[in-house]
Amino acid sequence: MDDTVAIALFRHGMTAENKRRAYVGWTDSPLMPGQVFSEIPENFDRVYTSDLGRCRQTANLLFPKKTAEVLPELREMSFGDWEGKTYEQLKHDTIYQKWLDNPFSISPPNGESFSAFTRRVQKGWAEMTTNMLEQRVRTSALVTHGGVIRYLLSSYSPEQKDFWEWSIPYGRGYQLTCSSERLRRGERCISLQEVPLMGKQNGSGSNIS
Numbered sequence: 712m713d714d715t716v717a718i719a720l721f722r723h724g725m726t727a728e729n730k731r732r733a734y735v736g737w738t739d740s741p742l743m744p745g746q747v748f749s750e751i752p753e754n755f756d757r758v759y760t761s762d763l764g765r766c767r768q769t770a771n772l773l774f775p776k777k778t779a780e781v782l783p784e785l786r787e788m789s790f791g792d793w794e795g796k797t798y799e800q801l802k803h804d805t806i807y808q809k810w811l812d813n814p815f816s817i818s819p820p821n822g823e824s825f826s827a828f829t830r831r832v833q834k835g836w837a838e839m840t841t842n843m844l845e846q847r848v849r850t851s852a853l854v855t856h857g858g859v860i861r862y863l864l865s866s867y868s869p870e871q872k873d874f875w876e877w878s879i880p881y882g883r884g885y886q887l888t889c890s891s892e893r894l895r896r897g898e899r900c901i902s903l904q905e906v907p908l909m910g911k912q913n914g915s916g917s918n919i920s
């Protein structure tokens with residue numbers, strides 16, 4: 712019996728805030744107009760999404776026939792007072808400079824610490840995978856954010872790369888194939904591949920996060 716489960720992780724399409732390279736965590740920002748996503752050839756049993764509008768919007772464009780299940784725990788890290796600000800606007804801020812040197816131990820003012828963020832994402836991942844295993848879902852797609860995907864790949868991909876080593880293009884997906892048993896135990900998956908998209912998506916191909 713095939714005991715594997717596939718989970719494809721998609722980053723949302725580019726937003727205006729992404730384009731001006733502002734920090735956007737919990738701030739909502741609609742997708743840039745005119746982005747065309749081709750339909751995904753794979754027929755996913757289930758679609759999950761972060762609760763933020765840019766992800767819900769992308770989930771609707773990628774999977775127009777499916778109702779996505781919303782997982783608020785899989786939203787991006789909160790940048791607190793820095794939300795909507797760019798590097799140029801923040802570069803003279805001493806806390807920001809310290810954070811750039813060590814984003815895993817310094818927190819943005821009124822934002823989330825990296826450890827609070829990863830605890831929350833782990834909770835969301837556990838909720839999603841438990842739901843998949845209980846309901847015998849074999850293939851699912853999760854539409855989420857750059858930071859969340861980096862963290863999930865650095866934790867669950869068989870390839871052991873650090874958080875910053877992954878490049879996460881807008882609107883593209885990475886598919887993890889996992890054994891049910893390892894997934895249940897919270898262990899690494901067994902393979903990782905890029906999800907091939909049919910056609911092309913405007914505004915993709917950039918790795919800016």
Ligand SMILES: Cc1cc2ncn([C@H]3O[C@H](COP(=O)(O)O)[C@@H](O)[C@H]3O)c2cc1C
Binds near residue numbers: 787
């Ligand atoms: C530790 C950490 C450092 C970051 N530096 C930039 N981003 C990135 O996070 C956001 C990516 O989210 P989205 O995919 O919704 O566009 C970007 O705004 C960018 O600021 C970070 C994210 C994290 C977790």
